[in-house]
Every structure is written in C-alpha cells, then in structure tokens.
Amino acid sequence: MARTVGSDAEETRRRILGETTALFVERGYASTSIRDISERLGMTKGALYYHFTSKEDLLHAIVAPLLSGLRAFVVDVRDAGTVRAELVRELVDLLDANAPLVRSLSSDPAVSRSKLEGRGAGAPFTELAQILSGTGDGDALRGRCAVGLIFASVIGPPELRGCDGGRRLTEAEKRFVTAAAMAVLAIPAP
Helix, strand or coil: CCCCCHHHHHHHHHHHHHHHHHHHHHHCCCCCCHHHHHHHHCCCHHHHHHHCCCHHHHHHHHHHHHHHHHHHHHHHHHHHCCCCHHHHHHHHHHHHHCHHHHHHHHCCCCCCHHHHCCCCCCCHHHHHHHHHCCCCHHHHHHHHHHHHHHHHHHHCCHHHCCCCCCCCCCHHHHHHHHHHHHHHCCCCCC
C-alpha cells in the first residue's frame, strides 16, 4: 500500500486527533478503544496504527499542546520574576480553552498524572504549583490551593457543564477565578 505523504498525512493526523479527542471527552480514555476510534474515522486499525502506535500515543499527542502551554506559563512566570494577575489569567484561559478535555481526563482513573507527563515531558503540573509558591511552608500550600482553585473552576460541577460537557467560563467568571487565585496567593490583584 502506498504511504500517505505531505499534507494528506498531516490532515489525516489532525482528523484522527480531533475524533479521538471527541471520543475521549464523550466516553473517557478508559472506555474508548482503538476499535472505537478506527470505526469513528472509517479506517482500519492498521491505518490508524500507521499514524499513532497506541492509544497512549494518541493521548500524548492530544495533551501535548496543553502541557506545552502549561510549561510556557511556568517559563513566563520565571521570566517575570513574580506572579502577576495577567499571567494567572493566561493560565485560566489556557485551561478553560481545553475545558472538555481537562474535565474528561481529570475524572478518568485510567489517566494518571504520570501517564500524561510521561515520555520525558517534564512535570508541568508539579511545576505549576511550585512556580506559584514562595519559599515558606504556607506559600507551598497557597500555590497548590491556587492551582486547585483554577482547575476546580474550569472543571465545574456536572450540572453546570452543559449536555455536551463543553461549557466554558464566562468573562466575569474568568475575572473572578483570577482574582480568587491571586487572593489565595496573597498577591494583590489590580
């Protein structure tokens, strides 16, 4: 069989990632099989394996942009030398933009943090709390609480997610979450 090259391969890869993301959001990672994915795409499992070697490989490709965004946030805070409200807001926006996926993966027991951060990808979730922390004992707790507050706000209770799980924060809610995180960090918000 001839290999798919160039833009066709990239388009196929994007299509696979899009449909797999939709299935992970709808059913969860554990409840989605390679067969489910190949059937949704109308392709053989062999064709799917040509692009991705496993379901875990698909998971890594799906979460890579989110993890990259989290790492960029950590770098931005380090470069700024301090946590500022606009940086916290960027974190809220990043997580909110990925809300359905964050909700699905955070509630799926088959998706451990080590599985998400595997393959030498670093530990952005750990770094996130550390970068928001100061040096004192209470500072570390505040950093973890601020991260938890942001994640909990994005995930939200099931009754507020909407029928497709795609509910996103409103602008007012984003401002509130940012201000609340800044208060937890004991940093004055503008």
